[in-house]
Amino acid sequence: xxxxxxxxxxxxxxxxxxxxxxxxxxxxxxxxxxxxxxxxxxxxxxxxxxxxxxxxxxxxxxxxxxxxxxxxxxxxxxxxxxxxxxxxxxxxxxxxxxxxxxxxxxxxxxxxxxxxxxxxxxxxxxxxxxxxxxxxxxxxxxxxxxxxxxxxxxxxxxxxxxxxxxxxxxxxxxxxxxxxxxxxxxxxxxxxxxxxxxxxxxxxxxxxxxxxxxxxxxxxxxxxxxxxxxxxxxxxxxxxxxxx
Amino acid sequence: xxxxxxxxxxxxxxxxxxxxxxxxxxxxxxxxxxxxxxxxxxxxxxxxxxxxxxxxxxxxxxxxxxxxxxxxxxxxxxxxxxxxxxxxxxxxxxxxxxxxxxxxxxxxxxxxxxxxxxxxxxxxxxxxxxxxxxxxxxxxxxxxxxxxxxxxxxxxxxxxxxxxxxxxxxxxxxxxxxxxxxxxxxxxxxxxxxxxxxxxxxxxxxxxxxxxxxxxxxxxxxxxxxxxxxxxxxxxxxxxxxxxxxxxxxxxxxxxxxxxxxxxxxxxxxxxxxxxxxxxxxxxxxxxxxxxxxxxxxxxxxxxxxxxxxx
Ligand code: SF4
Ligand code: SF4
Numbered sequence: 001x002x003x004x005x006x007x008x009x010x011x012x013x014x015x016x017x018x019x020x021x022x023x024x025x026x027x028x029x030x031x032x033x034x035x036x037x038x039x040x041x042x043x044x045x046x047x048x049x050x051x052x053x054x055x056x057x058x059x060x061x062x063x064x065x066x067x068x069x070x071x072x073x074x075x076x077x078x079x080x081x082x083x084x085x086x087x088x089x090x091x092x093x094x095x096x097x098x099x100x101x102x103x104x105x106x107x108x109x110x111x112x113x114x115x116x117x118x119x120x121x122x123x124x125x126x127x128x129x130x131x132x133x134x135x136x137x138x139x140x141x142x143x144x145x146x147x148x149x150x151x152x153x154x155x156x157x158x159x160x161x162x163x164x165x166x167x168x169x170x171x172x173x174x175x176x177x178x179x180x181x182x183x184x185x186x187x188x189x190x191x192x193x194x195x196x197x198x199x200x201x202x203x204x205x206x207x208x209x210x211x212x213x214x215x216x217x218x219x220x221x222x223x224x225x226x227x228x229x230x231x232x233x234x235x236x237x238x239x240x241x242x243x244x
Numbered sequence: 245x246x247x248x249x250x251x252x253x254x255x256x257x258x259x260x261x262x263x264x265x266x267x268x269x270x271x272x273x274x275x276x277x278x279x280x281x282x283x284x285x286x287x288x289x290x291x292x293x294x295x296x297x298x299x300x301x302x303x304x305x306x307x308x309x310x311x312x313x314x315x316x317x318x319x320x321x322x323x324x325x326x327x328x329x330x331x332x333x334x335x336x337x338x339x340x341x342x343x344x345x346x347x348x349x350x351x352x353x354x355x356x357x358x359x360x361x362x363x364x365x366x367x368x369x370x371x372x373x374x375x376x377x378x379x380x381x382x383x384x385x386x387x388x389x390x391x392x393x394x395x396x397x398x399x400x401x402x403x404x405x406x407x408x409x410x411x412x413x414x415x416x417x418x419x420x421x422x423x424x425x426x427x428x429x430x431x432x433x434x435x436x437x438x439x440x441x442x443x444x445x446x447x448x449x450x451x452x453x454x455x456x457x458x459x460x461x462x463x464x465x466x467x468x469x470x471x472x473x474x475x476x477x478x479x480x481x482x483x484x485x486x487x488x489x490x491x492x493x494x495x496x497x498x499x500x501x502x503x504x505x506x507x508x509x510x511x512x513x514x515x516x517x518x519x520x521x522x523x524x525x526x527x528x529x530x531x532x533x534x535x536x537x538x539x540x541x542x543x544x545x546x547x548x549x550x551x552x553x554x555x
């Protein structure tokens with residue numbers, strides 16, 4: 001049913017820190033690797049070694065230059081499904097292939113029901129859905145539903161592949177419906193924001209804005225070098241001998 | 245938005261087809277036009293043929309057309325599903341109406357009721373098509389109060405101009421219908437101009453700042469996540485040069501509105517069969533013009549995903 005379920009209160013999602021993300025693409029690669037064998041497999045690549053490479057990815061990292069009166073800086077920006085609370089991508093689906101889980105809020109696609117009408121990708125403002133031209137169905141991030149509940153994995157590995165891969169810990173996973181969870185507290189502390197809140201999709205994932213510029217100059221210079229002028233005494237004698 | 249020909253043709257053809265079906269249902273049902281065999285055969289054949297061709301063309305757009313039947317299930321939430329249900333249900337009274345008219349040579353009694361039900365079905369289906377587009381928030385040019393009335397007006401306009409061509413062909417033309425065609429074409433023209441004016445001045449609250457959550461200042465795309473075009477850019481990143489769009493707007497106005505108006509005015513003055521010839525040309529020009537209009541409807545629509553790519 002593509003009507004939205006009444007919420008259970010649990011809202012699993014990601015918190016992405018735009019301050020620490022270095023744009024290394026590790027999450028992109030880890031996502032592709034896990035998911036091309038996961039729930040939505042395969043993540044088809046078209047002409048992967050040719051001149052017109054194309055393919056399905058759930059996570060894409062952009063780079064922006066953000067310029068304000070305080071100065072400019074580069075911001076790396078991972079973009080993936082935000083598992084919205086009121087996602088039109090689900091309600092527009094004519095077949096029931098797209099659905100939002102009542103138990104944890106994850107938005108998924110049932111590949112066997114999808115007719116590939118692409119309307120859901122038009123309805124998603126964030127570009128989180130990509131069509132697999134080879135299989136003829138729509139694909140999207142599953143929040144690694146096949147990892148986070150997977151008893152075959154060690155406890156610490158039961159997080160989305162992107163979160164596990166991030167070398168700077170810019171990605172956090174947890175229950176955003178619980179105000180006491182670590183992710184909710186991080187969002188509160190750092191002033192996490194919704195993307196395009198004006199469209200009313202109520203994304204679950206939150207983005208932590210880069211920390212404020214500081215007026216203090218960063219200490220980038222190396223400490224001053226030792227003086228090299230000739231000294232007297234034994235060291236002076238050594239120096240003179242070696243300089244000859 | 246990428247103007248896929250299958251969808252451009254689908255909305256134009258079904259718009260005209262449902263418009264014609266609605267008029268045949270009303271005019272036939274109220275015995276305003278005679279239950280002539282060939283009029284019914286060609287008229288309903290044309291209407292249902294346009295609808296069927298449009299629907300078939302739209303299934304060509306699907307990734308898995310063999311599962312299309314599943315699209316009838318989610319009518320509670322999805323306008324696309326509602327459109328599928330409404331279009332199929334409309335075939336029932338339309339089919340009965342056709343059987344009554346063509347095989348029993350009558351358009352009164354139960355045949356009239358079937359005709360009027362077909363009219364209702366046609367109107368409902370066009371509304372559902374309009375709502376598919378009008379309900380999409382990420383595309384500001386579609387998510388506007390102009391979209392749904394536009395679909396209804398253009399359906400009535402192309403349907404009535406087709407109806408006029410049909411009746412003129414059977415030497416059954418009427419001044420009232422001609423006048424209605426003229427009025428609807430002028431209304432369509434005005435509505436399209438108003439829509440373009442609205443879209444050109446549109447100030448959208450969504451921008452690169454709200455898309456990235458980076459408040460204040462400017463956000464400029466430094467680097468895309470990929471070097472080649474992907475699905476998102478091919479499907480939703482379609483861009484049309486301003487000068488091309490201006491040109492195509494002129495062509496739309498000429499073919500869909502100006503030329504039909506002139507030809508319909510001429511049809512007032514000319515005797516049969518000349519009136520019939522100009523009426524048919526008017527309908528064909530308008531159909532071609534509406535294909536261009538619908539192409540532009542897609543090409544000029546900007547999806548919020550383009551904000552992430554800085555285009
Ligand atoms: S980000 Fe897009 S695909 Fe994901 S839930 Fe929201 S609207 Fe749907
Ligand atoms: S492409 Fe598939 S999942 Fe998306 S709206 Fe169409 S049927 Fe539903």
